[in-house]
Amino acid sequence: MHMLDDESALPAVLQGRRWRELDIYEAPDWYDVDYAGYRGEEAFYRLILERCVKDGRLVVELGAGTGRLALRFASAGFRVHAVEPAPAMRAHLLTKARAAGLSDAARFSVEDAVAATFAPPDPPALVMFPFNGLLHLRTMEELLASFAHVRAQLAPDGRFAIDCTGPYWDAMLFGPTAWGRADERVHHTSGALVHTCDRCAYDSATRQMRIDIRYLLDGHDEGVQIELRQTMWTWQQVLGALVRAGFVIEQQLGDVDLAPFDEGSPRLLVCAAIAPGR
Ligand SMILES: C[S@@+](CC[C@H](N)C(=O)[O-])C[C@H]1O[C@@H](n2cnc3c(N)ncnc32)[C@H](O)[C@@H]1O
Numbered sequence: 001m002h003m004l005d006d007e008s009a010l011p012a013v014l015q016g017r018r019w020r021e022l023d024i025y026e027a028p029d030w031y032d033v034d035y036a037g038y039r040g041e042e043a044f045y046r047l048i049l050e051r052c053v054k055d056g057r058l059v060v061e062l063g064a065g066t067g068r069l070a071l072r073f074a075s076a077g078f079r080v081h082a083v084e085p086a087p088a089m090r091a092h093l094l095t096k097a098r099a100a101g102l103s104d105a106a107r108f109s110v111e112d113a114v115a116a117t118f119a120p121p122d123p124p125a126l127v128m129f130p131f132n133g134l135l136h137l138r139t140m141e142e143l144l145a146s147f148a149h150v151r152a153q154l155a156p157d158g159r160f161a162i163d164c165t166g167p168y169w170d171a172m173l174f175g176p177t178a179w180g181r182a183d184e185r186v187h188h189t190s191g192a193l194v195h196t197c198d199r200c201a202y203d204s205a206t207r208q209m210r211i212d213i214r215y216l217l218d219g220h221d222e223g224v225q226i227e228l229r230q231t232m233w234t235w236q237q238v239l240g241a242l243v244r245a246g247f248v249i250e251q252q253l254g255d256v257d258l259a260p261f262d263e264g265s266p267r268l269l270v271c272a273a274i275a276p277g278r
Helices: 028-035 042-052 070-075 087-099 140-153 169-174 235-244
Strands: 018-023 058-062 079-083 108-111 126-129 159-165 177-186 193-203 208-217 222-231 247-253 267-274
Touching (some): 042 070, 070 079, 126 140, 140 235, 159 235, 235 247
Parallel strands (some): 058 079, 079 108, 126 159
Antiparallel strands (some): 193 208
């Protein structure tokens, strides 16, 4: 048995089950089990929205997912254009938007595109790429092309805001981890008990971290195993790519509580403006 498949550290409820394997963005309902209720970085974006987005100007969310932020900001009255490439996430987002009464396309629109290709209905006052979205960009060329495309779409006084985690240095240094970190969740719609665990492996050639997460509804024999791949960008690479793409850093914070940024910060939150003369 490969050490990654070792389940011996898990509680009995998570051992010897059958698993249906999916990419994370093929499983929007399971995405919401972990994240629908998470509000961490919302205050950061809300403060930028209140400061920079006036008079019905447009906000774009890149990688809007199931609408965790986009739907809240649209419901608060902001005009939101949600960009989401994964069909299942987009379908889930549209269902939730209808349920929230966001049926006026002039106020809430959804586009099947990526950060390097999106076409907003008018130049946005704010483009945001939250919650590790940019860790899905796999190469420096893609990162730069995405940031340059954002700059080209923005209104001249527009802002670009991002937040992402730093590299998972421990997992990168100490090698793959077998199944562990067993935990429990409450299903966000049914209230059912969900058992969860994960494992990870880093490929230094591609700088991709692969994280597998299992979810098992209590009392069931078969669960889902979702795969998440993220590029381990360093802070310096992200900040450098912003500058190379024509931005100046206006605000740089180190966590969702708006703590100042330093090299030991758990997250990087940035609000950038278009550099003068670019
Ligand atoms: C971590 S989720 C964040 C979802 C949502 N913004 C949130 O805060 O819950 C990242 C999202 O980015 C999307 N995505 C992946 N590659 C992308 C790209 N190149 N451009 C834009 N979005 C992308 C994924 O499909 C996924 O829905």
